[in-house]
Amino acid sequence: MADIAVVGPGAIGSVAALAVQQTGRHAVTLCARRDPGAIRVVDDVTGEVTDLTMPVLTSPAKVDGPADWVLLAVKAHQTDGAAGYLGALCTPRTTVVALQNGVEHVARVAPHANDARVLPAIVWISAEPTGPGEVTVRNNISSLLQVPAGPEGEEFAKLLDGAPAVEVELVSDFTTAAWRKLTTNAIAGIMAATGRRAAVYQREDVKELALGLARETLAVARAEGAQLPEEEAEALVGIFERMDPDIGSSILFDRLAGRELEWDARNGVVRRLGRRHGIATPVSDVLVPVLAAASDG
Ligand SMILES: NC(=O)C1=CN([C@@H]2O[C@H](COP(=O)(O)OP(=O)(O)OC[C@H]3O[C@@H](n4cnc5c(N)ncnc54)[C@H](OP(=O)(O)O)[C@@H]3O)[C@@H](O)[C@H]2O)C=CC1
Ligand SMILES: CC(C)(CO)C(=O)C(=O)O
DSSP states (O other), X not given: OOEEEEEOOXXXXXXXXXXXXXXXXXXXXXXXXXXXXXXXXXXXXXXXXXXXXXXXEXXXXXXXXXXXXXEEOSOGGGTGGGHHHHHHHOOTTOEEEEEOSSXXXXXXXXXXXXXXXXXXXXXXXXXXXXXXXXXXXXXTTOEEEEEESSHHHHHHHHHTTTOTTOEEEEESOHHHHHHHHHXXXXXXXXHHHXXXXXXXXXXXXXXXXXXXXXXXXXXXXXXXXXXXXXXXXXXXXXXXXXXXXXXOOXXXXXXXXXXXXXXXXXXXXXXXXXXXXXXXXXXHHHHHXXXXXXXXX
16 A cells, blocks of 8 residues: 655646545545535546545645645646645655656746655547536546656556556656647647637647647757657648547636636647757747736736
8 A cells, every 4th residue: 555645736736636546456546726615526437426525625734744745736837736645745765756747847846845756647538627626537538647758667667557547658768749739739738829729720720839849849859859740740730630529638628717827837848949949939828928927928
């Protein structure tokens, strides 16, 4: 049995907590910044509804000791704000799994983690807050978590082994996998900019914009060591074209709720690293300020 803390019981945190609960063999605690009340997870394919039954803390001061595992599921821009929990939960024997989008998990989390091991995770799950204390998982997309192959990744896969809510995949070329996911996140920024769900990618003008965004993101990805050919752009935009038109994105849900946006980790990074490599990013040069301004609104 392991002592597991889920920091950030939002959409992804709730799915992660459900997976731990499904194993039935670990002690798990939700670490929130306010009482989220009862949380239930709905599977939109099977209609199954599962209530989360673990205890909830609402302040790092209530942490009574270190955790073996921390599943960190706050938004990237909320990581500094979660430093109190990380400081209270982490020791060098802890593993923090960064269940976040982006390609900068370790650099973002490690400074707060008391020399704990930080395992970056790519989250191929679509989970939407669909009501007070309710998260709906769009399981016709996937329920996949990708982590770097190696001892920590193998331990994480074993930790959640047998949980139907998630599948853990070990990947040997994590850089390529992370940049492939980042490119989908960059494309999803168009949802936040337009305030529209995946149906927006049926527009020819938006498709062209998404292709340009994907192509520049992949050029930066290759400069960062990802093995992603130019034609990957059409494949990734195609994911959005084929998506159910009512599927959204976490950055869209924040936009619609008037919350701060995770724009820098998902879109700003393309511009930042593009400049470092001398790669033009004309679409990001327009989209990033639009998202940043919407975030300030
Ligand atoms: N949702 C999705 O479909 C997907 C999301 N992702 C990524 O997963 C990560 C998490 O996203 P998501 O679950 O959607 O985000 P949510 O906004 O749903 O959840 C974030 C949670 O963290 C909590 N939180 C924020 N700051 C703190 C803090 N200091 N201490 C404790 N809890 C805190 C929030 O609390 P509060 O309610 O008070 O704001 C909220 O419960 C992001 O990087 C996202 O891009 C990746 C793939 C898909
Ligand atoms: C579901 C998906 C892939 C869409 O970008 C995502 O990563 C998110 O919502 O943050």
